[in-house]
Amino acid sequence: MNRNKYIYASSYGAFVVSVDYNKGGTWNGAMESLRNGFAKTLVWDNQNYVGNQKLIEKGCVPFDITEESIFQAITKKEETYEQLDLFHIDTVRNGTEENQKPVENGVRENDVYDVIKEYIVAHLENGMRVEDASKNLNVVERQMEIWLKRLCEDKLIRLDKGVYRKA
DSSP: OTTHHHHHHTSSEEEESOOOTTOSHHHHHHHHHHHHTOSEEEEEOOTTOHHHHHHHHHTOEEEOOOHHHHHHHHHOOOOOOOOOOTTSHHHHHHSSGGGOOBOGGGOBTTOHHHHHHHHHHHTTTTOBOHHHHHHHHTOOHHHHHHHHHHHHHTTSEEEETTEEEEO
């Protein structure tokens, strides 16, 4: 039953057809989704099912089952989500890089790069390729490429024939 939270969380919505009041996996999953905001939880608004009515009372979305309503629920998506750029959060929020606030020690607020750049440089003693740096520091290769490129731009390291070295 532990997997249900992952199913709810990775879904746009969940649909409950029939549930027993206050017992079972369906009840627990719907309540956990409702409490944590995992997904929009739709419940068949059938007066014959007490559990369904209780979920609606607790905040689940009542739904009348018809062929047309099911099609509309599946094809209509009202909310959209935007992936945040962790390295330029203030740029995403405010629209300009000038709005990033410097904090102590020259570290920009919400910029992980400033926190880890010296650590990466220290681990490039003998030079490393992107793949090796990624494996040694346990970072996804694409992310390591981005950080290494920024380190080169900041002139903390240099790229020499595919190998990154201290500047």
